[in-house]
Amino acid sequence: MFARGSRRRRSGRVPPEAEDPDRGQPCNSCREQCPGFLLHGWRKICQHCKCPREEHAVHAVPVDLERIMCRLISDFQRHSISDDDSGCASEEYAWVPPGLKPEQVYQFFSCLPEDKVPYVNSPGEKYRIKQLLHQLPPHDSEAQYCTALEEEEKKELRAFSQQRKRENLGRGTVRIFPVTITGAICEECGKQIGGGDIAVFASRAGLGACWHPQCFVCSTCRELLVDLIYFYHAGKVYCGRHHAERLRPRCQACDEIIFSPECTEAEGRHWHMGHFCCFECEASLGGQRYVMRQSRPHCCACYEARHAEYCDGCGEHIGLDQGQMAYEGQHWHASDRCFCCSRCGRALLGRPFLPRRGLIFCSRACSLGSEPKAPGPGRRSWSAGTVSTPLAASTASFSAAEGASDTSTKGTSTEPAPALFPYLS
Known part of the structure; x- marks a missing residue:
């Protein structure tokens, strides 16, 4: 370390907008979600979509890069007669x-x-330009x-x-x-x-x-x-x-x-x-807790606002310090109120459950019964399809508290929660 x-x-040096030939070029990854390339003030990415320049529709090799390539090759040839x-x-x-x-x-x-x-x-040709930049x-x-x-x-x-x-x-x-x-x-x-x-x-x-x-x-x-x-x-x-x-x-x-x-x-x-800061708001993370997502550090507030999962039981978001259950893309608060049978309300924490059409049940009888219990406020409707596998074993997954290095307890029905790590200096 x-x-x-x-x-x-x-x-630092940021080319004036009028000088950037790639300004406004669409992003090949984000498509219409990006209004066009606009270079960030100090990151080598687009301010709008956060993708690098080479992910945008760059139509030609930048003049500066061509000049550098020529210098690279000419410098090499002064030391070699083979290539x-x-x-x-x-x-x-x-x-x-x-x-x-x-x-x-x-x-x-x-x-x-x-x-x-x-x-x-x-x-x-687009692939070549992308690779030259990268x-x-x-x-x-x-x-x-x-x-x-x-x-x-x-x-x-x-x-x-x-x-x-x-x-x-x-x-x-x-x-x-x-x-x-x-x-x-x-x-x-x-x-x-x-x-x-x-x-x-x-x-x-x-x-x-x-x-x-x-x-x-x-x-x-x-x-x-x-x-x-x-x-x-x-x-x-x-x-x-x-x-x-x-x-x-x-x-x-x-x-x-x-x-x-x-x-x-x-x-x-x-x-x-000075660059170890939140990827979204750029607040310094020195001495702060953070969440690493796709190798990019986020402050807790930005992560919860942009990436937190929503509970399929109550419809509220699941905080970083709250335990959660996860199964095949669905998430619940790790509480008896939220992670329970959709028909009879029986708590399912630590118990096997049967997923069916986006709902969870305590038994086959409940899964084949009449209408499930009325959903709580804000409950979302899922259509994940029928799961015909045996009852899944549930294991709670908890967000790591400050100072922890492991993020979840592994189980067959659990997806790991986001990792939280203290600031490392």
């Missing part, structure tokens, strides 16, 4: 591997999934894309970037194995690459190291290495993002590599000290 101070980091120059676009493709004849380009792309082939104006974050290389770095941090970033270029960066070369050669073994799948087959070579891995085109993927995210750009480390190839994370922690809030002498670590993830 890193614990080295409390400096807040909220200011070719960067690829270029053609009338049919947005990018092609360099140095190939047209028939070899076709042979290379025929090895890839159809939706990842970068035909112009195709899903494959795999090669500009803020991993240049201080101008970071928020409020101190001078010492800027020096560390420059040294970090230069070292990676010098020792790890490379670009794959695509070649055809001569038919007179028996071939080689793919570094990823371990299968044969025969004479006449097309393969990707990475000089950083050694002259004989090669991959099937579809196997040249990042060892962490398993995505195709975009434009064949790789970082070689400890016998494996990585995309730029995940290689950087092997060397330095990345802030989960602003997405930048952490160079400050202080940071916070919680649940295996890292934050700049």
